[in-house]
Amino acid sequence: MIYEAATEAVVLFLLFVGFTLGLSFWLGRKAQSSAGYFAAHGQIPWFVNGIAFAGDYLSAASFLGICGMIAFYGYDGFLYSIGFLAGWIVALFVVAEPMKRLGKFTFADALDAKFNNRGIKFAAGISTLVVSIFYLIPQMVGAGVLVQPLLGFDHWVGVLIVGAVVIMIVVTAGMVSTTWVQFLKGSLLVVFSAILTWMILERGFEVKSGGGDGHEFRRISVLRQDIDSPGPLAAMSGWDVLPRDGSWAETKHEFVRLKQADTGQVTAWLVEETNNAANVTLVEAQTRVAQNGQPDLVNGLEKGIKAGEPQLHPVGWVKSLPDGQQKTGPLSMPGFFRTMQQSEVVVWRNEKVKAADGSTTTVYYPKTTPGSEVLRPGEHPKFAGIRGDDIKGKLNFLSLMLALFCGTASLPHILIRYYTVKDESSARKSTIVGIASIGFFYVLTLYLGLGAMTSGAMDVTDSNMAAPLLAKSMNTWLFAAISAIAFTTVLGTVSGLILASAGAVTHDLLSSSFGWEMSDHEKVRVAKISSVIVGAIAIVLGILFEGINVGYLVGWAFSVAASANLPALVMILFWKRVTSQGVIAAILVGMVSSLGWILLSSDTFETVYGLPAQDAWTPFTQPGIVTIPLGFLTLIVVSLMTKGHQSVETA
Amino acid sequence: MESRNARLGLQLFCVYLLLYGGFVLLAAFSPATMETTPLAGINLAILYGFALIVGALVMALLYGALCQGESAASDSAAGQSANAKGASAASTQEDAQ
Numbered sequence: 120m121i122y123e124a125a126t127e128a129v130v131l132f133l134l135f136v137g138f139t140l141g142l143s144f145w146l147g148r149k150a151q152s153s154a155g156y157f158a159a160h161g162q163i164p165w166f167v168n169g170i171a172f173a174g175d176y177l178s179a180a181s182f183l184g185i186c187g188m189i190a191f192y193g194y195d196g197f198l199y200s201i202g203f204l205a206g207w208i209v210a211l212f213v214v215a216e217p218m219k220r221l222g223k224f225t226f227a228d229a230l231d232a233k234f235n236n237r238g239i240k241f242a243a244g245i246s247t248l249v250v251s252i253f254y255l256i257p258q259m260v261g262a263g264v265l266v267q268p269l270l271g272f273d274h275w276v277g278v279l280i281v282g283a284v285v286i287m288i289v290v291t292a293g294m295v296s297t298t299w300v301q302f303l304k305g306s307l308l309v310v311f312s313a314i315l316t317w318m319i320l321e322r323g324f325e326v327k328s329g330g331g332d333g334h335e336f337r338r339i340s341v342l343r344q345d346i347d348s349p350g351p352l353a354a355m356s357g358w359d360v361l362p363r364d365g366s367w368a369e370t371k372h373e374f375v376r377l378k379q380a381d382t383g384q385v386t387a388w389l390v391e392e393t394n395n396a397a398n399v400t401l402v403e404a405q406t407r408v409a410q411n412g413q414p415d416l417v418n419g420l421e422k423g424i425k426a427g428e429p430q431l432h433p434v435g436w437v438k439s440l441p442d443g444q445q446k447t448g449p450l451s452m453p454g455f456f457r458t459m460q461q462s463e464v465v466v467w468r469n470e471k472v473k474a475a476d477g478s479t480t481t482v483y484y485p486k487t488t489p490g491s492e493v494l495r496p497g498e499h500p501k502f503a504g505i506r507g508d509d510i511k512g513k514l515n516f517l518s519l520m521l522a523l524f525c526g527t528a529s530l531p532h533i534l535i536r537y538y539t540v541k542d543e544s545s546a547r548k549s550t551i552v553g554i555a556s557i558g559f560f561y562v563l564t565l566y567l568g569l570g571a572m573t574s575g576a577m578d579v580t581d582s583n584m585a586a587p588l589l590a591k592s593m594n595t596w597l598f599a600a601i602s603a604i605a606f607t608t609v610l611g612t613v614s615g616l617i618l619a620s621a622g623a624v625t626h627d628l629l630s631s632s633f634g635w636e637m638s639d640h641e642k643v644r645v646a647k648i649s650s651v652i653v654g655a656i657a658i659v660l661g662i663l664f665e666g667i668n669v670g671y672l673v674g675w676a677f678s679v680a681a682s683a684n685l686p687a688l689v690m691i692l693f694w695k696r697v698t699s700q701g702v703i704a705a706i707l708v709g710m711v712s713s714l715g716w717i718l719l720s721s722d723t724f725e726t727v728y729g730l731p732a733q734d735a736w737t738p739f740t741q742p743g744i745v746t747i748p749l750g751f752l753t754l755i756v757v758s759l760m761t762k763g764h765q766s767v768e769t770a
Numbered sequence: 771m772e773s774r775n776a777r778l779g780l781q782l783f784c785v786y787l788l789l790y791g792g793f794v795l796l797a798a799f800s801p802a803t804m805e806t807t808p809l810a811g812i813n814l815a816i817l818y819g820f821a822l823i824v825g826a827l828v829m830a831l832l833y834g835a836l837c838q839g840e841s842a843a844s845d846s847a848a849g850q851s852a853n854a855k856g857a858s859a860a861s862t863q864e865d866a867q
Contacts, residue, residue: 200823204823208783209783212779213783216776491805491813495813505799516794517798521794547834551830551834562824
């Protein structure tokens with residue numbers, strides 16, 4: 120895929136970052152005390168705070184991950200949208216007002232309001248740190264993913280830039296500047312997504328046979344016997360069939376490799392059965408070969424870096440429209456889905472083939488899919504379980520949806536935003552504004568994703584780039600704007616996370632748990648130092664985790680947050696017999712069990728350790744459905760067991 | 771005031787929980803139902819999904835409207851006193867420096 124560094128993109132990007140930093144320094148003058156640094160003196164207007172919720176919440180994963188997942192697999196990505204939004208209902212109806220009433224700076228304050236117990240502060244502080252760092256990884260990876268095509272830097276440079284800029288924002292002005300950055304980014308994201316959606320609807324669908332670069336993908340009818348033996352291909356003179364040696368004989372789909380006699384270029388083709396057993400259709404696929412110490416090959420040629428040099432072709436198009444139409448023209452919002460439902464689209468899947476010489480070939484092949492299948496849940500491999508008979512697949516799905524529902528109200532960086540407004544009424548109103556803007560955005564994600572799927576601009580190797588590439592298929596300025604916004608998206612979310620972590624270290628761990636005596640001024644200084652340290656950790660992790668899908672990493676962060684924090688948060692509000700030991704135990708058990716589950720799951724085995732998935736210890740990958748109830752159970756049991764102690768202590 | 775808001779919040783929460791639970795269970799145990807197109811040629815998965823998002827907003831607005839009616843006076847009073855406290859705390863902190 121070609122990403123020439125566009126001058127417009129660089130200019131817009133620098134403007135954004137420059138403006139953001141300028142704003143930070145300007146606002147930073149006002150925030151010297153710890154009340155100002157951590158909670159913006161509680162003086163943020165509720166409307167601004169509400170949009171900042173959106174800026175905080177709509178992370179790189181929401182924007183890039185969900186759009187990418189919809190663009191590649193259809194409806195399944197939208198399940199995340201639904202779950203992410205539903206979580207706000209828990210936040211508004213159950214958590215918002217008590218959080219505001221009980222706490223001061225961090226959510227540990229609220230948990231601990233009744234007990235004044237060091238252990239609770241410690242446990243809550245640790246869980247804040249763990250959840251925030253878990254959530255930081257996909258954000259930093261997303262930043263690297265964005266900078267690479269936008270500015271032409273390597274992944275690690277991108278991560279480093281984001282890290283440095285964010286640390287600067289957080290250190291200069293804390294919550295005040297973070298809030299305004301998030302406000303700015305939240306509004307821009309929603310507005311530009313709306314513009315993009317409008318352009319998608321105006322453009323409508325058009326039948327094509329290739330992507331935006333004009334390359335038409337070929338289909339050749341051949342005799343089965345021709346491709347079963349190596350040698351010249353009868354149907355195409357000058358093309359040789361290569362022997363199916365090594366792992367090429369064991370692929371899940373049937374591929375055949377053809378070599379052009381004159382140029383020596385090797386291409387891969389998917390073998391499609393026809394009604395007649397003697398005939399097959401060869402469908403042009405794309406390949407990328409990663410070899411040790413040598414440049415990558417794309418479609419048999421050395422991968423270029425400049426325009427015009429060999430690259431993978433951009434993909435994603437409509438194959439047929441209802442009633443034999445060629446072009447729809449502008450569509451209405453419901454008409455968009457109605458048309459898609461009856462169309463056929465070409466989406467791309469891939470399969471990896473390892474050769475004996477250590478090189479790995481990834482074959483990307485087209486799959487013609489009816490629109491009705493694209494618009495139903497269960498196409499993504501991670502969700503395919505709901506179509507099977509195995510109860511584990513269904514439990515995995517229920518578990519994820521439960522974690523998304525419970526996770527939002529347990530995310531520390533969202534919870535601290537309740538301390539930036541003046542009272543409970545403002546907390547409530549800003550949550551409603553947040554729900555409105557976030558909900559509007561999530562409705563748009565389905566249009567953006569499906570628009571990207573049919574834009575002819577998709578990069579087969581990277582689903583995270585779907586939204587910016589969709590914009591690129593419209594025009595370069597829009598690409599620049601969307602990329603710059605996606606980048607500020609990362610900035611906004613990462614600053615919120617780092618601030619939440621710094622607050623946890625300063626208040627919950629150092630000051631409350633270890634009993635450091637600090638003046639107000641020192642607290643701010645300590646928080647700034649911890650921001651730098653957490654920021655540095657985030658940079659390192661962002662570089663290490665390059666190439667991991669940003670979407671589902673966030674799902675894990677939600678699972679850990681929900682398992683560790685939600686039981687304590689909810690039970691303190693609704694059950695009078697909670698004891699401090701119960702709270703501590705619930706947080707620790709929830710955190711350790713969900714983390715452990717994730718680390719022992721098949722996903723982690725496969726993508727992180729590189730071990731076979733079937734060796735994993737856990738029956739399915741998403742922990743929520745087991746570990747969230749476990750957290751509640753622990754809290755109740757331990758509270759009942761320690762009932763006596765508590766009354767003695769308080770007396 | 772707090773208890774009334776909390777009770778209202780819980781009631782609305784339960785309503786939404788049923789809606790969301792219905793969606794998730796339907797998707798998990800009867801994915802074929804999600805593929806049917808009951809309205810305007812759009813399938814149930816999209817209709818239900820959009821309804822969950824719009825429903826969340828409607829219920830949030832409803833909650834906001836019902837809470838405010840009763841507690842506006844006490845809220846603003848509490849807000850002002852909290853403000854005053856915040857301001858005095860901030861000024862003492864600055865004095866101390």
